[in-house]
Amino acid sequence: MPDDISRRAVIVSAALVPVAALAQQPTPASTPSALSDPQLRLLAAIVDRIIPKDDLGPSASECDVPVYINRALADYLAGEKPAFIEGLEATDALAHRTHNVAFIDLSPEQRDAVLTSMDNGTADGFPNARGFFNRARRLAMEGMFGDPYYGGNKNFAGWDLIKYPGPRMATTAADQRMGVDISPYHHSAYGSSGNGAPGGEHGH
Amino acid sequence: MAINLKPVDVAVVGLGAAGGVAVLPLARAGLKVAGIEAGTWMDPSKDFKPDEIHNNVRSLVTTVPKAKNEIPTFRTSPDAKARQAAAHPMMNAVGGTSIHYHAQSWRLKPWDFKTRSETIKRYGVNLLPKGSTLEDWPVSYDELEQYYDIVEHEVGVSGKAGNIQGKIDPAGNVYEGPRSREYPMPPLRTCDFLDHMHKAAQSLGWKPFHAPSAINSQPYHGRPACAYHGYCDRGGCQVRAKNSTCFTTIPEAQKTKNLTVFDGAQVTRIVADNNGKVTGVSYIRDGKEYFQPAKVVLVSSYTYENTRLLLLSKSKAYPNGLSNNHGQVGKHYFGHWDAQAGVGVTALFPFDVNTWYGAMLSQGVVVDEWADDTFDHSGLGFIGGASMSTYMEKHPIAAASMATFGRAPAWGSAWKKFVHENAGRFTGAYLQTNSFPYENTYLDLDPEVKDPLGDPVCRVTSGPKENETRAATYAQNKMEEWFRAAGAIEVIKGQPFGPALSTHTYGGTRMGDNPETNVVDRWGFSHEAPNLGMLGGSVFGTSGARNPTLTMQALAWRTADHLAKNWKTIA
Numbered sequence: 001m002p003d004d005i006s007r008r009a010v011i012v013s014a015a016l017v018p019v020a021a022l023a024q025q026p027t028p029a030s031t032p033s034a035l036s037d038p039q040l041r042l043l044a045a046i047v048d049r050i051i052p053k054d055d056l057g058p059s060a061s062e063c064d065v066p067v068y069i070n071r072a073l074a075d076y077l078a079g080e081k082p083a084f085i086e087g088l089e090a091t092d093a094l095a096h097r098t099h100n101v102a103f104i105d106l107s108p109e110q111r112d113a114v115l116t117s118m119d120n121g122t123a124d125g126f127p128n129a130r131g132f133f134n135r136a137r138r139l140a141m142e143g144m145f146g147d148p149y150y151g152g153n154k155n156f157a158g159w160d161l162i163k164y165p166g167p168r169m170a171t172t173a174a175d176q177r178m179g180v181d182i183s184p185y186h187h188s189a190y191g192s193s194g195n196g197a198p199g200g201e202h203g204h
Numbered sequence: 205m206a207i208n209l210k211p212v213d214v215a216v217v218g219l220g221a222a223g224g225v226a227v228l229p230l231a232r233a234g235l236k237v238a239g240i241e242a243g244t245w246m247d248p249s250k251d252f253k254p255d256e257i258h259n260n261v262r263s264l265v266t267t268v269p270k271a272k273n274e275i276p277t278f279r280t281s282p283d284a285k286a287r288q289a290a291a292h293p294m295m296n297a298v299g300g301t302s303i304h305y306h307a308q309s310w311r312l313k314p315w316d317f318k319t320r321s322e323t324i325k326r327y328g329v330n331l332l333p334k335g336s337t338l339e340d341w342p343v344s345y346d347e348l349e350q351y352y353d354i355v356e357h358e359v360g361v362s363g364k365a366g367n368i369q370g371k372i373d374p375a376g377n378v379y380e381g382p383r384s385r386e387y388p389m390p391p392l393r394t395c396d397f398l399d400h401m402h403k404a405a406q407s408l409g410w411k412p413f414h415a416p417s418a419i420n421s422q423p424y425h426g427r428p429a430c431a432y433h434g435y436c437d438r439g440g441c442q443v444r445a446k447n448s449t450c451f452t453t454i455p456e457a458q459k460t461k462n463l464t465v466f467d468g469a470q471v472t473r474i475v476a477d478n479n480g481k482v483t484g485v486s487y488i489r490d491g492k493e494y495f496q497p498a499k500v501v502l503v504s505s506y507t508y509e510n511t512r513l514l515l516l517s518k519s520k521a522y523p524n525g526l527s528n529n530h531g532q533v534g535k536h537y538f539g540h541w542d543a544q545a546g547v548g549v550t551a552l553f554p555f556d557v558n559t560w561y562g563a564m565l566s567q568g569v570v571v572d573e574w575a576d577d578t579f580d581h582s583g584l585g586f587i588g589g590a591s592m593s594t595y596m597e598k599h600p601i602a603a604a605s606m607a608t609f610g611r612a613p614a615w616g617s618a619w620k621k622f623v624h625e626n627a628g629r630f631t632g633a634y635l636q637t638n639s640f641p642y643e644n645t646y647l648d649l650d651p652e653v654k655d656p657l658g659d660p661v662c663r664v665t666s667g668p669k670e671n672e673t674r675a676a677t678y679a680q681n682k683m684e685e686w687f688r689a690a691g692a693i694e695v696i697k698g699q700p701f702g703p704a705l706s707t708h709t710y711g712g713t714r715m716g717d718n719p720e721t722n723v724v725d726r727w728g729f730s731h732e733a734p735n736l737g738m739l740g741g742s743v744f745g746t747s748g749a750r751n752p753t754l755t756m757q758a759l760a761w762r763t764a765d766h767l768a769k770n771w772k773t774i775a
Contacts, residue, residue, distance in 0.1 A: 050615040056624050076262060112616070119614075137615060138605075145600040146257045161620065162627035164560055164600040167254035169442070170431035171561040176395035176596065178558050189255045 034073035034081050035088075040066050042088050045104045047140040049111050058157050060140050068143030068152030087132030091118065094126050149190045156186045206486060206493040212238040212464075213775065214767070215485050215498035217471045217513070220300020222739040223504030224449025225355060225757040226764040231462035233768035238496050239463055240487055242270045242470040242505075243296030245450065246303060252440035256599040259439040265304050266295040266438055270470055273655045276508050276662040278704050281644075286663045288653055293544075293707045294506045298467050299450025301506070301707065302753065303440045306564040307418040307447065308593075309361045310750035311352050311758075314345035314381045315577045319640070319746050322577060323587050331587055333671035337536050337641045341745050342717045342726035343759075345381045351758040351765070353384050358456070359757065360424045360447045362389040362566075363416030377413045379572045389421045392430055392567040397557045397631070401569045401594045404690035410573045415593060417566030418447040418754070427451060434561040434597045469494070472657065473517045474501055474736070480521040482736045488657075499775040500767060503713075504739035504760065508662040508705075511537070511647045511712035511742065514723075516659055527713075527730040532723050534647035536711040539666065539703025540747050541637035546701040547590065547676040549633045549683040551692035552609050556628040560603075562596020565634055565751075569594050574682045575749035576638060586671045588638025590679030591749040592686065595634060603627040609694040633683050637676045639703075639710070639747040642669060647712050669702060676700040708752055710744040715759075728763035735774055737763050 035043065044061035047069075053059035060066070073081045095103040095114055103111065118129035126132075143152030145159065147167070153159065159166055165175070166185035175182055213235040216223045223239065230237050246252070251265060258264045271294055277286035294301050315322055318340040323331055332338060355361075365386045366376025391414035394402075398414075405412035419441075420429045430445040444451045457463040469489040476482045484497040503510055511534045515525035525533055541547050572578060574589040581587055604623050607630070608614060612622035644667030649660040680697040687695050703709075715738075716722030719731035724743055730736040739760045741752050748755070767774055 051620065052617050054617045054620060056617075056620050115615075141601055141605055142257060142261055145604045146261070147255050149255070150257055158604070159600055162600060162604050162623050163556075164603065164627070167433065167435065168561070169254065169433055171433060173393055173395050175561050176397070176432070176558060178396040178400065179556060180558075182558065182560075189253050 032074050033070055034078070035070050035085070039085060039088055040070060042092060042103055043069060045111065046091065046115065046136055047143075049108065049115055050137050050140050051144055052108075057161050060144055062154070063144055063152055063157045064154040065140050065143035065152045068146065068150050069139045071151045072139065072142075084135070087128070087136070090126050090129070090132065094118070094123055094129070097125060147188050147190070149188045156184065160184060206495040209494055209496045211484075211497040211499070212236045213498065214238070214500045214502060215240060215496050217474075217485060217501065217503045218242070218300065218505035218509070219298050219449065219454060219465065220504065220506070221302040221305070221449060221753050222756045222760040223502065224299060224302065225359070225453045226502055226504060226739055226760040227457040227463050228358065228453040229761055229764040229768060231457040231460040235462060235768060235771070237457070237463045238498065239454070239465045240469045240471055240485065240496065241296070241298050241465065241467045243268055243298060243300070244467045245298045246440060248440060248442050248444055252442045254433050254435040254439075254442075256435070256601050259435060260437065260599060261601065263291065263438065265440055267291070268296045270296045274509070274512075274661050276664050276705060277650045277653050278664045278666070280666060280668070282665055286650060286665070288661070289705045293705050297450070298454060298465060299448040302448040303450065304438050305707075305753060306436060306751070307566045308751040309356070309359075309363070309416050309418040309754040310748070311381060311383070312345065312748040312750070312755050313379070313576045316638070316746050316748040317341040317343060317345050319587070326577070327581060327587070331581065333587065333640050333642070333669070335642050335644060336671070337643055337721070339716055339718075339721065339745055342715060348755075348758050348762065349381070349384060351762040352754065355754060355757045355761055357388050359418050359449070359452050360389065360420055361387055361416055361418050361754070362391050362421040363387040364391050364414055366413060374411060375413065377570070377572055378411050379576070379578050387416065389424055391415070392417060392419060392421045392563055393432070395562070395567070395596065397559055397596065398567070398569045398594065401686070401690055405569070405571050405686055408685065408689050410571050410686075412569050412571050415566055415568040415570050417563070419563055419566045420445045420447065425452070430563050432562050432567065432596075434599070436564040436566070436597060437599075471513065472659070474503065474513060474526055476517070476519045476521050476526060476733060478520050480733055482526070482733050500735045500737065502737040502739055502763070507537070507709040507712055507740060507742045508647065508664075510738060510740060512649065512662040514713065515649050522732070527723055527732045527736060529732055530719055532714070532721060534712050536641035536714040536745065537647045537664070538639055538641045538645050538710050538747070539706040540708030540710070541639050541672045541676050541700060541703060542706070542708060543634055543698075544706045544708075545676075545703040546698040547635045547637055547680065548698040549635065549680055549687065550607060550630060550696045551633070551687035552626060552630045552694035553691055554629070554693050555691070557631050558628060559596045559598045559631050560628070564597045565593050565595045567596045571686065574679050584674070584678065586674035586678070588671070588675045589749060590635040590637040590676060592679060592683045593634040594631065598631070606630050607696055609696065611694075633687070635676065635679050635683060636708075636749050636751070637672055637679065638749045639672055641711050641714070641745065642667065644668075664705065666702060666704070672702065673700050708741070708747065710741045710747050710752070713738040713742040714745055715743040716745065727766045728759060729774065737767065739763060
């Protein structure tokens, strides 16, 4: 298909994006907290071993992954809150049983050992360890790589880590080239960067 | 006590992909139509977003109360207890599933309509799948062609013809049946990765082509072209470039003033008189019960609900459910052996494929060499095969959750390094296997699980199938060959296990000339209740190796057109 046709088509499309889609509030109103402060600290300690701080970038908690999970458990995932808190408490109890201290008092290597036993189903006295670990890991992925609108992925660090260039209302064939770095477009689908709306302009 | 409404000519139950198309020829013919839809109108500017959490993680476009309350149960053998699935594969809304579908708009192949006789002719009766209830359709591709053509132009389909009246064009699908003219729009735009896959297929001697789709590649009928933003999957289109029936045929029918849309209206029963004719439908809207009298009823909900609604609608004339005096309602049901049935292939490349943006499978390159009866099956032990599609559009949470191909752990710094390097370097292929009806696979009502109204939900029983397992495995190996030719360094093939609940389901009210084995006749009208028509995948006798929607829409138009032309006889 000739390039000029598709380019023209994209311009027409972008012009027709309803204004309402671009003018929503940047972040949802703050929601009640599902977890207590000690539970949030324990959650941060867990997700920071799943997504640790290293030379590739910040840790899960530095990207507000616990904020995402806490907010989700207070609203969309409210039904899951008791089971999740039970999982957090069981993880801490496992640390006490195996190392005689709370999970947050373990060294990074010890935390990894506890989480590994949960991941591979060898954690004694914690029958649902694998289920809880997988759920925590899944929610960490949502918080790290989901739209910042939901509280996580602070400074778009999750998207930068995997080189996802960000949601745009319209893209061109140039945005679909192979072997070229597509400039990141640091915008939420809800316009949360404060620099304008997701669409209308391009990151390069 | 139900509130009696003013009688109409036709009540259409469900305004989705099929019902949403059928209303147009009816309304244009001057018939008064009530479009009764359990869901509501959706607002593209408010309800559709480029947001993976909204669309995919939380399924907020597709999860609506009615479907959620009626999730079918599933089991793999009649001896097992069926369990309710986690989610319903379909949704309710004006426009239905045509809102969030991938919009691939295929014609089935001539072979799909006469698989039984063609198989016997070419290979002998022994290659017919064991235990299948396969029959030739009562409609041929040639008979359906004019309706495919109408729908492609009314709804708006982008694509490249490979066979116009026998003239073959290698830019299109050379294996398709002959069509009367070119598509109304060219295919969606190509891009680097699709060109790369196109070349790789050609290097194998195959004939790749761009997928046909009900997404505008150019402005069409007052709506814009696709913007390729990459959130087509499980989302609606903000710019209305995806030709969902709520943007196309339904508003067009409303312009005639002959269609009235009743949204938020959940049909609970179809009512029949003692002579076996249907008299209208009962529905609940805002907690009140209504009766909509109609001279003709067309049922166009999803495959599961089509069967369920008939089985729930018992009467003196139909003690075992409407149009079920031959015991065929729910029989010949089957699901498509596609990605939902384990027929997936994933590849890792040593370079960035950059498939983040795009329009899912509608912006895709397809190979049809290993589908249908395109190749010789002598000695292979199965019939059919699969179409193989590569595509654009990848979302960040799914990408970060990618398989690590045994090259890294699933968390920690080594995992971070792996996804940093590889999230842009992997992609999947979508394979759709020719699937058939079997004695061991059917729908009925669950004896225990009920919806909030107290009505039993649909129960799916789906037994094992050797033919489809072999065909899917064969095609997966071909897909691996294609990915390897394109330079893939790792390929993972799923284990085909057969469909559970699926967005591609067929049968339950199968179409055929023989009333002993089929619920509706060649026009889509009941063999038992003459003024009851069925629309959607529930009338299909084979799946084809491709998405069903365009065929549902062509059949819906044909049934509606037949009704309008034979109004006095049928009503």
